[in-house]
Amino acid sequence: MEHDVALITTLAAAFGFALIFGFIAERLKVPALVGYLLAGIVIGPATPGFVADISTASQLSEIGVMLLMFGVGLHFSMDDLLSVKRIALPGAVVQMSLATVLGLGIGLWWGWSMGAALIFGLSLSCASTVVLLKALESRGILESMNGRIAVGWLVVEDLATVLILVLLPPLAGVLGGSGPADGAAPLWQTIGRTLLEVAAFIALMLIVGRRALPWLLWQVARTGSRELFTLAVIAAAISIAYGAAQLFSVSFALGAFFAGTVMRNSEFSHRAAEESLPLRDAFSVLFFVSVGMLFDPAILLEQPLQVLAVVAIIIIGKSIAALGLVLALRYPLNTALTVAASLAQIGEFSFILAGLGLSLGLFSTEGMSLVLAGALISIALNPFVFAAVEPIRQWALRYSALARNLESREDPYAQLPMSTERKYLEGQVVLVGYGRVGRRIAEAMQEMDIPHVIVEQNREQVETLRKTGKAAVSGNAAEPAVLIQAHIAHAAMLVIATPDAINLRQMADTARTLNPGIEIVLRTHNEDESELLRKEGIGTVFLGEEELAHGMTKHVLQRFAPRPVTAAA
Known part of the structure; x- marks a missing residue:
């Protein structure tokens, strides 16, 4: 019995050549998508040999x-x-x-x-x-x-x-x-x-x-x-x-x-x-x-x-x-x-x-x-274009005054207003990141009336926070100038609520340089990274999975904990 195997042949050729060229592309540090397109060229009508x-x-x-x-x-x-x-x-x-x-x-x-x-x-x-x-x-x-x-x-x-x-x-x-x-x-x-x-x-x-x-x-x-x-x-x-x-x-x-x-x-x-x-x-x-x-x-x-x-x-x-x-x-x-x-x-x-x-x-x-x-x-x-971003930036900053001005241009949200209350400038908590975790921490501190300054890269988010009366600074907390604007030198605690593994150590080092006695609290999603951070003694490290397990375990133990026996009257 004859069968029409055009579909099977096309699938086999497409997946096979896509795998080969995709693998080669990845080995050459090029997106696999380039390999998939090349696979199509090979089995297409414009090249000799098999045509799908x-x-x-x-x-x-x-x-x-x-x-x-x-x-x-x-x-x-x-x-x-x-x-x-x-x-x-x-x-x-x-x-x-x-x-x-x-x-x-x-x-x-x-x-x-x-x-x-x-x-x-x-x-x-x-x-x-x-x-x-x-x-x-x-x-x-x-x-x-x-x-x-x-x-x-x-x-x-x-x-x-x-x-x-x-x-x-x-x-x-x-x-x-x-x-x-x-x-x-x-x-x-x-x-x-x-x-x-x-x-x-x-x-x-x-x-x-x-x-x-x-x-x-x-x-x-x-x-x-x-x-x-x-x-x-x-x-x-x-x-x-x-x-x-x-x-x-x-x-x-x-x-x-x-x-x-x-x-x-x-x-x-x-x-x-x-x-x-x-x-x-x-x-x-x-x-x-x-x-x-x-x-x-x-x-x-x-x-x-x-x-x-x-x-x-x-x-x-x-x-x-x-x-x-x-x-x-x-x-x-x-x-x-x-x-x-x-x-x-x-x-x-x-x-x-x-x-x-x-x-x-x-x-x-x-x-x-x-x-x-x-x-x-x-x-x-x-x-290669992405790899050239930082060298171009460094070259421009070194040789161009215009580039330096563009990099450090005045941002109205990059510093706290002059009218900021003193309680936000001394003994406060500096909270880095206002995402899902940071927002909950900020709300809890607000309820307990704990003074805090929020550092967030999203300028629009900072603008919204300012309108609600919150002390907030726009910028990357890995840059010393940003933490200085949050008055890190006189802060009691730095809470890093963003999972920014690349800049995390730089944030902590800058904070310790400006304020040697500051307490640092940070989060991580990676168990190996959390172990390294704890060994280095950077601060108190919270791992997401650990905290979730701790919360669930606490609930289970409270539910099944033995109840005290009351003596009969």
Whole structure:
């Protein structure tokens, strides 16, 4: 009996070559994503030898897009975005606009149509969240203020790109492609209908989905079956994406994104993310492989100047725009350089946009190859761009007075107001970090009327604290000037409530130098690190797991402790 094994052959080739090239990429200290794209090139039609089934790979990549967007929605936090909204929102919008204009201009200069040039510019404007997260994690700065700003910036870019994905199909006809706008209905009616359909879908998800999905997960979780729970998560993601496309004419990507955002509200969101992660990773690999299959390596030899121009826009143009915007918003040079390095690459959303343009007849395979070339080169170079941030900063601070002024520019929230009460300036507690742990400590001290000064990197958070009458200073507590502004020299205690393992010792050393007798209390998530800190005698160390076990043990012992026997009267 003959069997059609196109699907099995495509899967075997895609996963096999992705593993080989991904492993090689990681060994070369390059993101594995580059290896996945190279695997797609190898099994694509542009290279000799085995050629995988493109139509099968295309459908598999659609599932990859769904699960990729579902993961983005599952980890999307409005609170994280709002915490950096004053820099992330205007910065991302202006930077995307500038990058789009650069791409649009160069596309028109090359003789492309308006639609193709616009798709090209939009594809170059959005950076890869996946690449950024891996870069920040590898440098241990994901939880830092600079890391949060960079991630918030890219979240705004992702949301803007989602909106573009919604509006692009109805505008395709006007831009010279094949789309709904080619019909008899006027453009404003087409766009209005599209926005109404999207609004109806979002309303349905927020009203019904927010209640139905958590209830469904709870019912499945009660069965105790891990397989059923994983199946429920994946079925919800793909079914909602498919239903959104069929009933509301919404893209698979948008449907899956909102499925993730709604599921995030469930108490099982962490488990849903954990259980779906292997399948999301697998199909994400297939997505990148299928994108690589569309790339024609010959373009590197045939159009080297065009490729160089694309890379220049991505790495130089976007970085300079971001650098200027962050500095214009009065953030220090270090933050500006970190954000600039974060945006010096493009990735998954660029592929999705370019692929949509290709399907709508707006974009050409030549343009797609240029976008892919820009992505491959910029992602491969991104680790080196990040590595250059600190040397560039040190060089600028050494030889440029302007750079020194930008790094230490006056910040109204970097020092306590002159009107601060004396109780906050002597014998107080200096609390570093106002996250989930720091906030609870501050609330407890407030109830006990214990004077304290909060040190927090988030300027917007400090501004909010100041408005409520709390003593707060903006800045990185690893810098002596920041602790000096918190009057650490006369403080009774330093409480480090942020899990910043890199700067923790520097904070403690600075505090001890300025105040040898100060008591230091700190937290850690790592058992080995807690042992080292205790041996060094830095201060009183609290390990999260230990405190949780202590609290639970105390509750159990109180419940089952023998009760005293009372003598009979």
